[in-house]
Amino acid sequence: MENPADTIKRIKASMGDSLAILGHHYQSDEVIQFADIRGDSLELSRKIDSLDAEHIVFCGVYFMAESAATLSREGQKIHIPDTTATCPMADMAEAGRVRNVLDILQKNGRNIIPLTYVNSSAAVKGVVGEYGGSVCTSANAKTMLAWALKQGDGVLFLPDKHLARNTANALNVPEDTRIILPVDVIDGDPALHVDPALVADKSFIIWPGYCPIHEEFTLESMETIRANEPDAKIVVHPECDPALVAAADGDGSTTFLIKYAEEASEGATVYIGTEENLVNRLTALYAGKKTIKPLMAHQCEDMGKITVEKLAQKLLTLETATPVTVSDDIKEPARLALQRMLDVCA
CATH class of the missing domain: 3.40.50.10800 (NadA-like)
Known part of the structure; x- marks a missing residue:
C-alpha cells in the first residue's frame, strides 16, 4: 500500500499546474514540505487570482479557505483537507x-x-x-x-x-x-x-x-528570560496581551517575525512568541548560526488537524470532493470589505 507522502508526490507530479497546494506558516513540517506556496492567511489568498490551477488545496484553517473562495476566479475550486479545522478566535x-x-x-x-x-x-x-x-x-x-x-x-x-x-x-x-x-x-x-x-x-x-495560543504567553516567562539571558531578544505576535507587546523588543505579523529572525546577527539568541511550528522551523533553518527559541511551547490544535494522511486523501478525491464555497449573498459584501483593504493598502 502506497504511503501518504508518496501519494502526494505522485499526484502533484501527475496534475502539474492544475493543482496548487498552499500552506500556512503554522502548519507542521510534515505538511508544509508539500506546499507550493507558503505564507500567512491573506498573503496566500491574494495569490489565488494569479494561479492557473483549477484545484487549490489550502492547508490551514477554515476561514482561510473561505477567504480564498471569496477571492477565487470562476472555475477555481478551493479545498481544505479537514473542514473541522476552525479558528477559535x-x-x-x-x-x-x-x-x-x-x-x-x-x-x-x-x-x-x-x-x-x-x-x-x-x-x-x-x-x-x-x-x-x-x-x-x-x-x-x-x-x-x-x-x-x-x-x-x-x-x-x-x-x-x-x-x-x-x-x-x-x-x-x-x-x-x-x-x-x-x-x-x-x-x-x-x-x-x-x-x-x-x-x-x-x-x-x-x-x-x-487567540487561545497567544493568550497563553505570559509576562513571567519574558521576565525569566531577561534575568537569565539579558542579551537575548524577544519578539511577539500582536495577538499577545499588550503587556507582553510593551515588554518585547518588537512585535509584528508572522512575516515580521520571520524577517526578524533572518536579520538577527550571527550568534544572537531570539525568543519568538507565536505558534511553535513556525518557531521550530526557524530554529532548524538557522541552527549553528543563531539561536531561535519559542517563548513558550504552544501549538494550534486546529492547524494540527491538517495531516499528511488527510492531505493525501483529499488529493485522491479531488474530482468528487465538495469544494469550499461562499454563497453570493455573503461573497459579494465580503469581497467588497477585502477590496477596501486592498485599495487602502495599494
Missing part, C-alpha cells in the same frame, strides 16, 4: 451577533464602522462589508484602523481584543475613548450586554475575542 465572532451589535451601536444615528481582522468567517466579513467596513491583517492593522477612524463616528474592531488594543496603542488612540464589550456578547444575547448609553462617548469599541 474567528468562532468567537458569529455573523448574527456582529450584526446585532452593530445595529445596537448605530442607534441614535451613530455611524460605527466595523473593522474585522482577517481571522474571521466569510459571513462576518460580509456583514462588515454591508456596514461600510473593511478587513485588516496584523501587518496592516495600523493603516486600516487609521482609515476606519476617519470614516464615521467610531470603529468596532473584531474579533481580537489584543490586536485591537496593541494597534490603538501604536496609533496613540486615547484610553478614555476605548471600551471592550462584555464577553457575554460572544455566547449570550448581545442586546442584554451592549448598552448604547455605555458606548455613546466611545469611538473605539472592541470585540472581546482572543
Whole structure:
C-alpha cells in the first residue's frame, strides 16, 4: 500500500499546474514540505487570482479557505483537507451577533464602522462589508484602523481584543475613548450586554475575542528570560496581551517575525512568541548560526488537524470532493470589505 507522502508526490507530479497546494506558516513540517506556496492567511489568498490551477488545496484553517473562495476566479475550486479545522478566535465572532451589535451601536444615528481582522468567517466579513467596513491583517492593522477612524463616528474592531488594543496603542488612540464589550456578547444575547448609553462617548469599541495560543504567553516567562539571558531578544505576535507587546523588543505579523529572525546577527539568541511550528522551523533553518527559541511551547490544535494522511486523501478525491464555497449573498459584501483593504493598502 502506497504511503501518504508518496501519494502526494505522485499526484502533484501527475496534475502539474492544475493543482496548487498552499500552506500556512503554522502548519507542521510534515505538511508544509508539500506546499507550493507558503505564507500567512491573506498573503496566500491574494495569490489565488494569479494561479492557473483549477484545484487549490489550502492547508490551514477554515476561514482561510473561505477567504480564498471569496477571492477565487470562476472555475477555481478551493479545498481544505479537514473542514473541522476552525479558528477559535474567528468562532468567537458569529455573523448574527456582529450584526446585532452593530445595529445596537448605530442607534441614535451613530455611524460605527466595523473593522474585522482577517481571522474571521466569510459571513462576518460580509456583514462588515454591508456596514461600510473593511478587513485588516496584523501587518496592516495600523493603516486600516487609521482609515476606519476617519470614516464615521467610531470603529468596532473584531474579533481580537489584543490586536485591537496593541494597534490603538501604536496609533496613540486615547484610553478614555476605548471600551471592550462584555464577553457575554460572544455566547449570550448581545442586546442584554451592549448598552448604547455605555458606548455613546466611545469611538473605539472592541470585540472581546482572543487567540487561545497567544493568550497563553505570559509576562513571567519574558521576565525569566531577561534575568537569565539579558542579551537575548524577544519578539511577539500582536495577538499577545499588550503587556507582553510593551515588554518585547518588537512585535509584528508572522512575516515580521520571520524577517526578524533572518536579520538577527550571527550568534544572537531570539525568543519568538507565536505558534511553535513556525518557531521550530526557524530554529532548524538557522541552527549553528543563531539561536531561535519559542517563548513558550504552544501549538494550534486546529492547524494540527491538517495531516499528511488527510492531505493525501483529499488529493485522491479531488474530482468528487465538495469544494469550499461562499454563497453570493455573503461573497459579494465580503469581497467588497477585502477590496477596501486592498485599495487602502495599494
